[in-house]
Amino acid sequence: MPITIESEHDLNLDANSSIGSSPQELEGLRSKLINLYDHNANRYDNDRSLNNSLHYYFDQAHSAVDLLIGPTTKATLHLDMPVGTGRFLMYLREQDRNHRMIGIDISKGMLDVAARASRINKYDIEYSQGDAFNLPFADNTVDVLTSLRMFHLFPTCYWPGLLDEMHRVLKPGGILITELRNAARGTACQLLVPGFRKRRKQHPHVFVNPLSIKPLFRRWDDMQMQGVGLDALAKIHRIAPVLARGVDSLQRSTFVRYFSKTLIIKATKPV
Numbered sequence: 001m002p003i004t005i006e007s008e009h010d011l012n013l014d015a016n017s018s019i020g021s022s023p024q025e026l027e028g029l030r031s032k033l034i035n036l037y038d039h040n041a042n043r044y045d046n047d048r049s050l051n052n053s054l055h056y057y058f059d060q061a062h063s064a065v066d067l068l069i070g071p072t073t074k075a076t077l078h079l080d081m082p083v084g085t086g087r088f089l090m091y092l093r094e095q096d097r098n099h100r101m102i103g104i105d106i107s108k109g110m111l112d113v114a115a116r117a118s119r120i121n122k123y124d125i126e127y128s129q130g131d132a133f134n135l136p137f138a139d140n141t142v143d144v145l146t147s148l149r150m151f152h153l154f155p156t157c158y159w160p161g162l163l164d165e166m167h168r169v170l171k172p173g174g175i176l177i178t179e180l181r182n183a184a185r186g187t188a189c190q191l192l193v194p195g196f197r198k199r200r201k202q203h204p205h206v207f208v209n210p211l212s213i214k215p216l217f218r219r220w221d222d223m224q225m226q227g228v229g230l231d232a233l234a235k236i237h238r239i240a241p242v243l244a245r246g247v248d249s250l251q252r253s254t255f256v257r258y259f260s261k262t263l264i265i266k267a268t269k270p271v
């Protein structure tokens with residue numbers, strides 16, 4: 001009988017998820033995720049553009065990652081995984097980035113939406129189906145690997161394996177930029193924002209304590225962490241854009257990042 005999953009909530013994942021690290025459990029999770037995203041692919045972008053504050057957060061996150069990628073040339077090989085509906089790579093094409101971009105995702109439904117949108121916009125982006133745990137690339141071949149909004153889908157016992165696979169395909173000196181859900185913000189909001197606890201229960205995800213991130217990256221050099229998606233910033237931006245920009249810049253380098261929705265991590269594979 002096919003599994004029907006309407007939202008990430010139905011996956012019933014949480015930081016305290018009981019899912020372990022056996023191959024069968026991972027296989028079960030993989031099929032659920034494929035089902036979820038195949039099922040939601042056609043409405044995925046629409047659902048995420050209805051809400052102004054979500055829209056603002058995506059713009060901020062994409063522009064922060066664009067800056068972190070730094071200079072690229074036509075020869076740069078950039079893998080975005082999971083590419084989803086291709087939003088981030090198309091954003092980069094809109095910024096006139098002209099390097100080679102390949103988007104990998106496990107969901108054929110999401111890839112079809114991405115390929116269609118790229119065709120309509122005449123963006124030269126390659127898409128291919130693949131699994132984060134077994135990337136379809138040889139060792140030491142990729143210059144830049146971006147992985148946005150994926151780790152929260154997997155209990156933390158899988159994170160070292162995912163990071164090792166990313167490390168394998170990157171060239172020495174290649175960079176990884178990824179995004180993790182911030183548990184500290186979850187806790188701060190529970191204390192400070194009325195109703196937050198209830199909202200969080202409606203959308204369970206795997207959160208991470210920012211202070212526990214460093215050991216995960218012990219095989220990497222130059223790890224940096226910044227925040228993105230501070231609550232209320234979208235509203236402030238509408239009233240006082242200059243103030244919003246100032247607060248946003250505080251998320252980059254000060255303690256303010258601990259109140260941000262997500263943490264963007266940049267790390268380099270040692271030469």
Ligand SMILES: C[S@@+](CC[C@H](N)C(=O)[O-])C[C@H]1O[C@@H](n2cnc3c(N)ncnc32)[C@H](O)[C@@H]1O
Pocket residue numbers: 030033034037081082083084085086087088104105106107110130131132133147148149150153
């Ligand atoms: C929350 S979406 C994020 C997509 C995209 N990065 C974005 O920001 O819009 C998560 C994506 O992870 C993909 N995914 C889930 N498990 C995967 C796996 N094992 N390998 C590759 N992609 C996977 C899903 O198909 C889905 O497109």
